Amino acid sequence: MNQSIPKARRQGLISHEVGDELLVYDSENHEAKCLNRTAALVWQNCDGQKSISDLAHQVTENLSIPFSEDIVHCALDQLREFHLLEPSSILQHEKARVSRRELIRKLGQGGAVAIPLVTSMFAPTAVEAYD
DSSP states (O other): OOOOOOBBOOTTEEEEEETTEEEEEETTTTEEEEEOHHHHHHHHHOBSSOOHHHHHHHHHHHHTSOOOHHHHHHHHHHHHHTTOBOGGGOOOOSSOOOOHHHHHHHHHHHHGGGSOOEEEEEOOOHHHHTO
């Protein structure tokens, strides 16, 4: 099976850390994304060199909690959905993905804080803000 080597999209994005979260502004479609600490760690480590298992290991080291490949896949699915990954770096996987709900059940309440979360919000342009 081919191993996916994800690469974060950087073109047209401005990122800024706020506490444990990372705000990413997409200047191409005027949307802001908010990545929780887990999703931010995955995105920041998607350098086009690290495999899924490398990413799981990297995040495990940073968070000091076990971080499975299923959680990395969950983060990558969200990052892909919000166009924060280079499309050419993603291979489609045949394996069925574990949903966030299933991950929470599997990890329990204590582990739920490690679930990656990416949210999106519309950021009006300067002209739209004054209408």
